Amino acid sequence: MTRLRAIGAALALVLIVVAAPLALLVWGVPVTRVGNLLRPDDGSALLAVLTVLGWLAWAAFTASVVIEAINVVARRAVPLRLPMLGGLQAIAGALVFAALSPSGPAVAASPAVSAVAAVADEVARNADTEAPAEVAGYLVRPGDDLWSIAEQVLGEGRLWHQLADANPDLLANPTVDLTPGTRLVLPSGPEPSHHQVARSHTVTVKRGDTLSGLAEKHLGDADKWPRIYRANDDRIDDPDLIDIGWKLVIPASSKASAPQQQRPPRKPVTTVDAPTIEQPTPSSEATPAASTTATPVVSASSVAQQSAEPQPEAPSTSASSDPAWPLLGGLGAAAAAMILTGVGLARAGQLRARPLGRRIAHPPVDVRRYETALGRRERPDSPELLEKALRHLGAHAHETGRTLPRLDRVLLDDVGVAFHWAQPVGEPPAPFQRAGSAWVLSARSAARLSDSAHPVPFPALVTLGRAQSGAWLMVDLESSPPLSLSGSRSLRHAAAAAMAVELSCSPWAAELCLTVVGGDEMFVRAACSELVRFTGDAEVALDALQAVANERSDDESPTALLRVDPDRAEAGAAHVVLIVDQPTEQQRARIDELLDRDLGISGVVAGAGAWTLTIDGTEESATATLDAGDLPIVPQLIPAHTRAAIGTIFAATDPGAHQPSGWWVEQASDNVRTLVPRRTDRLSVDEHRPDDPDRPYLRLFGPIDLIGAAGPQPARSRRQCEEYCAWLLENPNSTATRMTSELVVAETTRRSNMSRLRSWLGHDRDGQPYLPEAYSGRISLHPEVGSDWQRMQTLIAPGLNRLTAETLVDVLELVRGAPLADAAPGQWRWAEELRTDMASVARDAGVLLTRWAIDHRDLDLARWAAARALLAAPEDELLLVERIHTEHLAGNTGEVERLVRWVTSQARVLGVDLAPETIDACQQVMEGRTRPRAAR
Incomplete structure (x- = not known):
């Protein structure tokens, strides 16, 4: 790319400097040929004027090229500038710099470009012998500032003062963007010896x-x-x-380093030109989970590498590179996504059942860090990819009427999912591809599959850990003898907790019955769904399984085919038991007898057995082997402190966990019905007035947007800068340590984004920065920096139920959509309390204003208020009931029927009961009265 850019720049210079005057000579008209000025003009005069302007423009550009070439050759810290030619000289400078890059070609030439050619030749001759950039100086690139350059060339941003001292006539503020093309003088230091100089190179x-x-x-x-x-x-x-397959430039280093082949790699990596291969475990009849062939086990990544498909970077699970590691340990990305999905569903139920004027409960601040860490770790596309693959396989099995073979293992990564079978198989259904003994579905192909609710064939699929290839290793608990879990008690509890929460929060969780025996009872009861049964007595669980086995033994229908039949899937539901503490010998014998793949009964049992996952080490640094040490993995665990935090998060999502809110005054007089609101110019959503502040203003309702900033927008990480701005608004006078901890980011990432945010916000009219340096150790934004949420909090300070209708209109006009509507997955997890409070205030304001408008027969205002509040709280039951009352009062029978069907159908989809008040309202508008109830 650099070479093509250099060639293009050189050609552009040749065309402008050489071809332009030739064109003017051939097609231009000199002034002397214009003729008699008193005669009618035949167009020659205008052409002559344009010719003169063309020569002037060519002369100015050629002079700019010569000056910029001198700047580059002389490596001037303060480049020469021609008066009144700033923009033209900037263009010339960019072209000259690109054309003279070391990888660019030397431009052959004409006399007009001989200077450019000479400089290009000199750069080419010196490309291999010149000292590194740290010695010769630094050429400023777009977006560079003193802090970022100091990070790059001096190792630490706080050393920017050394750059300022070396360039006193040019530099002042460490966060102000510098002029691209400027060459900086670097601080003087000892000249490196020849063997210490390392040239720049590229790596894949x-x-x-x-x-x-x-x-x-x-x-x-x-x-x-x-x-x-x-x-x-x-x-x-x-x-x-960073993505796999990228070619990255490694800059020159002035420090001595050991030869590359003597430095051990940071972690095992896979070569790009060879597929990822894991040697399968030797199998026997006693361990049917192991592969019975010598076919290599390939992941989706290996297939993508062979077909040259681009591959995204796998999420890191290394303690040295993942800021979430101290909080989550080796918990997988898919499991993190499933946990957060469960939390999100529970929180949505809380909001749905929230009474007017109350707020939902949230975990303590120190626990919220774990939710933020889960957001950093999650990959929502992983469980979605796996679900699509499983449901597609289930539909294939149902259509063909043939059971799928026994699974050996499943390898899941960001590129796709690979199903490895324990027996030879035929061709897979499209869009799966066959790779040896595996059926592989790439993420790109899965995106073309339509969403399906078809039952899955392997609901007992669970993650054991991460294989050396980087893919997540999953096994089907039904495709084997009972999986034995061996290790210390704490490690068994950590592994079983991960399995339990993954199975209970999976997208197909309703298609299996899970029983947990022993282990962390508090975690299981809090984090797993209500359908998961917990008992401390193994005999109770075994008796329940015995009843299932007796019932299914009387039916000759294959469980595997029942399971993929939408009409009979419940009869083939999987029953999984996790026995975390070691059973007695008699219990173990009974377990081995009860667990039967043909009956859909499977489980995990503590102890040693024919198929064992052995975990060693500690919760913070554990290793594991599957099948007698033949397959090493990094196990998926939930450490004790993480289990306590996740349990607390789920406990806070109890449907009845509501608290008094700061925006509602208890037992306040209902004077909201006494004043008249402003009217027609305030009632249309389409006529919402855009914000145009003269100071930085962060909009959080609807799409997140920082407007009114005085500096230029950052070229990258804009969303993260907006997130940092919101965090600082919610946590004024905080510290860098707390910010890093609560956002769960690396300190280097935080500093870089804070530098970008500081430049973006800029300064006020008095020259004061909107984000000052934290010289006192405390970080605070300028008092003029605000947000729509802060504006709303000011409006509702007297109490939402004490506001006039006019003020309620002002409150709802701030609502442009759902709070944090376009927050990316993994971002803004720290702001869950902020998001739910924003939605709750908007909903309560909408209900109050709609009721006021109905009482005053202002149906347009009632419709507007409900519609605006529904932007922040979609499908809220109280708001929909007020909409029903509004349309009933207006005599709009068709709309009333549609809204009633909408409310009742949503309850069926979500599997929840309608509130008694909603039922009464629906009966009243549809039937003219509520139905009689029996006296109690």
Whole structure:
């Protein structure tokens, strides 16, 4: 790309400097040929004027090219500037700089470009012998400031003062963008010896690579990752996300380093030109879970590599590169997504049942960090990909009438999912591909599959951990003898907790029955769904399984086919038992007898057996082997402190966990019905007046948007800057340590984004920064920086139920959509309390104003208020009831019937009961009265 850019720039210079005057000579008209000025003009005069302007423009541009060439050759810290030619000289400078890059070709020439050619030749001759950039100086790129350059060339941003001292006539503020093309003088230092100079080179990103890992490997220090980041800023938008297969430039290093082959890699990586292969475990009849063939086990990534498909970077599970590791340990990305899905559904139920004027409960601040960490770890597309694959296989089995073979294992990564069978299989259904003994579905192909509710064939699929290839290893508990769990008591509890919460929160959780025996009872009862049964007595669980076995033994229908039949799926539901503490010998014998794949009964049992997952080490640093040590993995565990936090998060989502709110005054007089609101110019959603502040203003209702900032928008990480701004607004006078902890980000990432945010916000009219440096150790935004949520809080300060209708209109006009409507997955998890409070205030304001408008027969205002509040709280039951009352009062029978069907159908879809008040309202408008109830 650099070479093509250099060639294009050189051609552009040749065309402008050489071809332009030739064209003017051939097609232009000199002034001397205009003729008699008193005669009618035949167009020659205008053409002559244009010719003169063309020569002037060519002369100015050619002079700019010569000056910029001198600036580059002389490496001037303060470049020469021509008066009144700033824009033209900037264009010329960009072309000259691109044309003279070391990889660009030397431009052959004419006399008009001989200077450019000479400089290009000089750069080409010196490309291999010139000292690194740290010695010769630094050429400023777009978006560079003193802080970021100091991070790149000096190792730490706080050393920017050294750059300022070396360039006193040019530099002042460490966060102000510098002029691209300027060459900075770097602080003087000892000249490196010849053997210490390392030239720039490129590397190919492999699975597991991170910028810090590459910096440690090639530059000798993980903290030098910003140098690689800045050297590849045309490709990398987020330093935490780099894709496999990228070619990254590793900048030159002035420090001595050991030969590359002597430095061990940071973690095992996979070569790009070879497929990921895991040697299968030797099998026997006693361990049918192991593969019975010698076919290599390939992941979806290996298939993608062979077909040259682009691959995203796998999420890191290394303690050294993942800021969420201290909180979550080895919990997988798919499991994190499933947990958060469960939390989200429970929280939605809380909001649905929330009484007017109350707020839902939230976990303590120190526990919310765990929810933020889950958001950082989650990959929502992983469970979605797996669900689509399983439901497609279920539909295939149902259509063909043939049971699927026994699963050996499943490998899941961001590229796709690979199902490995324990027996030879035929061709897979499209869009699966066959790769040896595996059926592989890529994420790209899965995206083309339509959503389906078809029952899954393997509901007892569970993650054991991460294989050496980087893919998550999953096994079907039904395709084997009981999986034995061996290790210390704490490790068994940690592994069983991960299995339990994954099974209970999976998208197909309703298609299995899970019983947990022993282990962390508080966690299971809090984090797992109400359908999960917990008991401390193994005999109770075994008796229940015995009843299921007796019932299914009388039916000759294959359970596997019942399960994929939409009409009979419940009869083939999977029954899974997790026995976390070691059973007695008699209980173990009974377990081995009861657990039967043909009956759909499976489980995990503590102890040793024919098929064992052995876990060693500690919860913070555990290793595991499957099948007598033949397959090493990093086990998926939920450490004790993480279980306590996740349990607390789920406990706070209890439907009845509501608290008094700060926006409602208990037993206040209902004076909201006494004043007249403003009218027609305030009632249309389409006529909502856009905000146009003269100061930074963060809009959080609807799409997140920071407007009114004085500085330029950052070229990358804009969303993260907006998130940081919101966090600072909600947590004024905080510390960097607390910010890093609650946002669960690396400190280097936080500093970089804070620098971008500081430049973006800029300064007020008095020159004061909107985000001052935290010299006192406390971070606070300028008092003029605000948000729509802060504006709303000011309006509702007297109490929402004490406001006039006019003020309620002002409150609802701030609502542009759902709170944090376009927050990306994994971001803004710290703001769950903020999001739910915003939605709750908007809903309560909408209900109050709609009721006031109905009482005053202002149906337009009632419709507007309910519609605006529904933007923030879609499908809220109280708001929909007020809509029903409004349309009933207006005599709009068709709309009333539609709204009633909507309310009742939504309750069926969500599997919840309508509130008694909603039922009464629906009966009243549809039947003219409520139905009689029997006297109690």
